[in-house]
Amino acid sequence: MTGETKSDAAESRRAQLLKGLAELALLSVLKECPHYGLEILDRLRAEAGLNLAEGTIYPLLHRLEKAGLTKAEWRIEEAGARPRKYYALTDEGRAELVEQQAEWSRVSASLGAFLERGGE
Amino acid sequence: MTYANSNPEVEAWLRKLGWALSRMPSPEREGIVDETRAHMYERLARGLTPAQAVEGFGRPDAYARKFMDEMDLSGALGSQRGGDLLGAIARRVHRSLIALVAFVAVLCLFCLAAGGAVAMVMEVVDPVHTGLWVGEAGFFIGTNDDLSRAKDIAGDKIYVVGAVLIAASYVFGRLILLGAVRALARR
Incomplete structure (x- = not known):
């Protein structure tokens, strides 16, 4: 296996692992205040370390909006600026975030303990 | 814009x-x-x-x-219409293992239901050679030309057997489709 192939395989494993966490991280970003798509993507990349592709965020936002977990509105912040679509959590979205966060804490704690176990 | x-x-x-x-x-x-x-x-x-x-x-x-x-x-x-569920699965058969497995399972159930329906019709046309047969080749439903090789265990209850096959195929087929579409939607 060449160095490049090893690096591709590691990247693929990482992508698979992070894909499932994107929804939880996205809901968490929206917990504080409404954000627009690009802002959410940049925060997930910079703060959560999720290396999401540019075109990944909107299908996810679309799905969450359809599921009633988020609500969206178009805003024009300055005269002449392009409008941006802002997303905010609904009550249902907040409840879902609490549930997903609890599930993640449970899974990560038990998996962490399993992976860090002694040399049996 | x-x-x-x-x-x-x-x-x-x-x-x-x-x-x-x-x-x-x-x-x-x-x-x-x-x-x-x-x-x-x-x-x-x-x-x-x-x-x-x-x-x-x-x-x-x-x-x-x-x-x-x-x-x-x-x-x-x-x-939740059967046609919509089946259409959603059929459009993903070439790129999803879940869709492929569900589609094949539903196809098998459709063949089973079709066998039941054909047997019900054939019972009217040729009741002697139509039935639910048990022989060396195992169970089968439909017409049998060689009566010495298998025994009809349904008799005149073939209509009930056919109707049960059709109903069970519909119920299981629908459950499989719903489960597969839900699984795909979660991914």
């Missing part, structure tokens, strides 16, 4: 996205295109080239498919 300082490369990509989303209701389609446009122009304003801005989203048809897939699956789950 178009602007005086529009970029031809970005606009061409967005036009293709609009075409690829043409099966989607107009307000939803325009919302997706407008949001993608806002994103790309903000990237351009931050210094990306038009080629880099569109490259991040991949091919417009592949990007559109992410939305269409979601619409297709949620539409099928919303209506």
